[in-house]
Amino acid sequence: MWSGELTTLFRRRRVQALLIVLAIVPTAIVLVLRFAGGPDAGEGPSFLNQVTHNGVFAALAALTVTLPFFLPLAVSVVAGDAIAGEAGLGTLRYVLTVPAGRTRLLAAKAMTISVFCMVAAAVVAAAGLISGAILFPVGRVTTLSGETLSLASGSLRILAAAGLVGLSLLGLAAIGLFISTLTDVPVGAIAGTLGVLILSGVLTALPQLSSIHPWLFTAQWQSFGDLLRTHVQWTAIVKNLEIQAGYIALFATAAWARFTTKDILA
Amino acid sequence: MLDEAADRPAGAPRPGGSTTAIQTFGLTKRFGSVAVVDELHLSVPTGSVFGFLGPNGSGKTTTIRMLLGLLSPTAGHAELFGRRMPESAADVLVDVGALVEGPAFYPWLTGTQNLLRFDRLLPHGRRAGRDKRVGEALERVGLTAAAAKRYKAYSLGMRQRLGLASALLQPRQLLILDEPTNGMDPQGTREIRHLVRQLADTGATVFLSSHLLAEIEQVCTHVAVLNLGRLITQGSLAELQARAGTRLRVETADVAMATEVLQGLGLRPTSDGPRAVVAPVEGDRTRPEDVARALVSAGVGLAGLAVERPSLEDTFVSLTGEGFDVVR
Numbered sequence: 001m002w003s004g005e006l007t008t009l010f011r012r013r014r015v016q017a018l019l020i021v022l023a024i025v026p027t028a029i030v031l032v033l034r035f036a037g038g039p040d041a042g043e044g045p046s047f048l049n050q051v052t053h054n055g056v057f058a059a060l061a062a063l064t065v066t067l068p069f070f071l072p073l074a075v076s077v078v079a080g081d082a083i084a085g086e087a088g089l090g091t092l093r094y095v096l097t098v099p100a101g102r103t104r105l106l107a108a109k110a111m112t113i114s115v116f117c118m119v120a121a122a123v124v125a126a127a128g129l130i131s132g133a134i135l136f137p138v139g140r141v142t143t144l145s146g147e148t149l150s151l152a153s154g155s156l157r158i159l160a161a162a163g164l165v166g167l168s169l170l171g172l173a174a175i176g177l178f179i180s181t182l183t184d185v186p187v188g189a190i191a192g193t194l195g196v197l198i199l200s201g202v203l204t205a206l207p208q209l210s211s212i213h214p215w216l217f218t219a220q221w222q223s224f225g226d227l228l229r230t231h232v233q234w235t236a237i238v239k240n241l242e243i244q245a246g247y248i249a250l251f252a253t254a255a256w257a258r259f260t261t262k263d264i265l266a
Numbered sequence: 267m268l269d270e271a272a273d274r275p276a277g278a279p280r281p282g283g284s285t286t287a288i289q290t291f292g293l294t295k296r297f298g299s300v301a302v303v304d305e306l307h308l309s310v311p312t313g314s315v316f317g318f319l320g321p322n323g324s325g326k327t328t329t330i331r332m333l334l335g336l337l338s339p340t341a342g343h344a345e346l347f348g349r350r351m352p353e354s355a356a357d358v359l360v361d362v363g364a365l366v367e368g369p370a371f372y373p374w375l376t377g378t379q380n381l382l383r384f385d386r387l388l389p390h391g392r393r394a395g396r397d398k399r400v401g402e403a404l405e406r407v408g409l410t411a412a413a414a415k416r417y418k419a420y421s422l423g424m425r426q427r428l429g430l431a432s433a434l435l436q437p438r439q440l441l442i443l444d445e446p447t448n449g450m451d452p453q454g455t456r457e458i459r460h461l462v463r464q465l466a467d468t469g470a471t472v473f474l475s476s477h478l479l480a481e482i483e484q485v486c487t488h489v490a491v492l493n494l495g496r497l498i499t500q501g502s503l504a505e506l507q508a509r510a511g512t513r514l515r516v517e518t519a520d521v522a523m524a525t526e527v528l529q530g531l532g533l534r535p536t537s538d539g540p541r542a543v544v545a546p547v548e549g550d551r552t553r554p555e556d557v558a559r560a561l562v563s564a565g566v567g568l569a570g571l572a573v574e575r576p577s578l579e580d581t582f583v584s585l586t587g588e589g590f591d592v593v594r
Contacts, residue, residue: 004386012374090370094432097334097366099359100387264336 001100005108006115009078015116018074019123025070026062026128030055034135046225051132054139056151058132059125059158060228063165066124067221072197075169078116079176080190082109083259087184087266102260106177110252113173121166125158145230157227164224168240171217171247172197178255184266214239217247287312287440287471288333292342295328302328304495305342310473310488312347315466317482317503318475319582320492326475327367329492330444333473334364346440356389363438365446369429373418377409377428380417384432403431408457422449430461441465442473447481459485483578491582506581514557516543517570527564531557541569 009015033051047060083106086092095105132138141154149157176193183189200218203209213219220240226233288310295303303325310316320326331337333344335352344351346358371380381400404413407427412420420428426449433441443462447455462472462485476482482489483503490500499506515538518524524543528535533552535545558571 001386004383008372008375008383011379012372089372090368091372093331093334093336093366094364094370094384095387096336096355097359097362097364098384098387099335099355099389101356101389104389105387261338263338264331 001104001108002111005112009112009116015078018077019120022066022070022074022120022123023127025066026058026124027131029061029065030058030128030131030135033058046222047228050142052136054141055132055134055136056129056138056141056154056158058136059128060161060225062124062128063121063161063224064222067165067168068201071120071124071165071169072172073194074120075113075117075173076176076193076197077190079113079173080180080193081186082113082177083180083255084183084189085180085186087264088186090266092266093264096264103256106181106256106259110174110177113177114170117169117173118163118166121162121169124165125162129158141228143230144225144228147230149230157232161224161227164227164237164240167244168221168224171244171251174248174251174255175217178251178258181255181259181262215243217243219243285312286310286345286348287314288316288344288346288473289348290329290333290342290344293329293332293339293344294341295325295332295337296340301340302495303332303339306492306495306497308490308497308500310471312471313466313469314488314502315462315472315474315486317486317489318473318492319477319479319482319489319578320475321477324492325495326477326492327444328495330364330366330442330473330475333442334359334362334366336366360388360436361439362442363433363436363440364442364444365426365429365433366442366444368445368448369425369432371417371425371428371432374416376414376416377404377420377431378413380428381432381435385435388436399435403435404428406434406461407431423451423454426450427454430458434465438465438470440471440473444475445477446474447476447478455481479578479582489578503578506578507576509581511546511548511576513544513546513574513576514552514554515570515572515574516545516557516561516566516568517541517572518543518561518566518568520566523564524561524566527561527566528557531560544574547573 030051033048046064047057048064050057051061083092086095096102138151140148140151141157142148172193175196176189179192180189197218200216203216204213204218220236220243223236223240226236286309288308290306290308293303293306293308294301306329308329318326318329328337332339333346333351335355338352346354346362349358351358372383375383378400381403382396385396385400401410404410407430409424409427409431412424417425417428426446430446433443447458450458462474465472474482474486486503488500488502489506491498514533516524516528519541521537521540521543525535525537528543528545531552533545533547535543538544554571554573558568561568561571
């Protein structure tokens with residue numbers, strides 16, 4: 001069942017297109033840096049100014065640039081479509097009469113969305129890494145603390161960063177899955193999930209609401225950068241994972257409670 | 267939910283018996299204040315081809331959705347093979363193939379890929395023989411040639427066939443087919459009828475919903491009629507037809523004399539147009555050959571003599587006293 005769900009997902013043109021866009025964004029950034037020159041040190045998003053010295057940093061720059069919008073957009077599309085998309089196509093009634101089992105289906109959907117989150121982050125990092133390595137010199141990785149790591153150990157940290165970014169998206173994915181159980185209109189669920197993302201951005205911009213800022217699922221999204229310190233600073237990373245786990249627990253339970261009792265009219 | 271004993275009518279079989287494939291006990295579904303299905307006591311014998319008749323909007327699909335555990339009833343409950351739905355869905359539905367409210371598949375996958383996906387969804391689904399199962403199901407509904415085409419390129423009839431193929435992926439004890447010939451050409455309709463008979467021959471119970479009386483009449487052994495969410499009648503086709511009665515139809519230019527002869531035989535003829543007389547007959551008491559002999563020897567010019575068994579539509583009208591599409 002699990003492999004079937006994954007092949008069904010990745011055979012879809014829409015999903016393939018999303019991944020292609022996710023690969024194009026970092027490539028475009030690297031091309032711009034190569035042919036128009038990079039920003040001066042201290043300007044632009046983190047890691048961007050280091051790309052010209054070391055192509056490996058393009059992977060990190062790509063993650064930094066795509067994390068606020070492109071990655072969550074892709075996750076919203078896939079998560080929002082999970083149940084509502086089946087309902088919209090009418091396949092939900094057939095999937096449930098197979099019988100796939102409601103809890104089992106929801107678990108399979110949660111699994112495919114999670115895999116998509118990790119794949120999406122990996123595609124971004126890989127596209128950045130490959131285009132960076134082709135267009136810029138590659139060498140030892142200078143950490144944020146100013147020391148250097150071997151290329152191998154630096155690459156390992158970049159891989160871990162991509163993994164953390166993937167995990168960072170799971171909270172939003174859980175919200176999307178829950179919204180997906182509320183409607184038979186996939187576009188509505190996708191828009192709703194994106195709305196939650198935008199709302200989180202708006203709340204972050206309001207200093208009056210600083211007391212709730214630490215609890216937003218986007219609060220520690222940039223914490224993966226801490227992996228690039230010589231001695232990795234785990235506080236923010238762990239905090240981020242805790243937040244994501246909290247959102248997953250809350251919204252996965254809500255999705256389960258909703259979906260297992262829902263009248264399937266689609 | 268009501269207590270199980272309380273909502274079972276007196277005389278209804280106990281759950282757990284294997285003589286009924288489908289049984290409902292006061293099954294009711296309300297959307298708001300409207301009862302779409304109203305206190306349905308349905309009993310589908312195992313091995314029957316059961317026609318579930320009703321005009322559009324009579325609650326057939328809502329009933330089917332409750333049978334399959336997609337909807338929770340507002341009151342009462344439904345059992346498949348004596349197992350309560352939707353609680354036993356995971357165990358029972360493995361033996362049930364269904365076509366509900368038209369086919370639905372993933373447009374971006376081919377026919378084969380779609381069926382493979384559904385096959386993989388089965389709990390404890392066996393990987394072995396998967397391709398063979400899918401190939402056979404496609405062949406059974408005549409879709410082999412279109413197996414590699416994407417579903418979005420399928421015509422309505424092909425989609426319906428793929429839906430049936432999906433219902434037939436596994437050996438089934440019960441098939442619930444909601445309007446299976448929708449969108450099919452006459453050839454396709456004939457093939458579906460043939461398929462239904464084949465399935466019945468293997469001992470499977472087939473529950474067939476339709477708003478087309480003629481279609482049901484040709485394949486069914488049992489019938490239930492639903493109107494506005496309420497069960498109007500159910501029983502074997504023969505039983506229902508017997509209740510409506512058989513009649514003898516004599517076609518002749520000599521209506522007056524034919525009437526006299528028939529009265530002489532103890533029948534109660536009435537004229538049916540200027541050139542025909544009809545008379546109800548009970549069972550085998552009046553043999554048509556005797557009537558023919560009597561008419562000929564009396565010198566009646568006999569243009570035609572027929573024993574008319576009532577069509578399902580006639581039966582329906584005689585049972586309810588109203589047309590099929592009459593809305594209260």
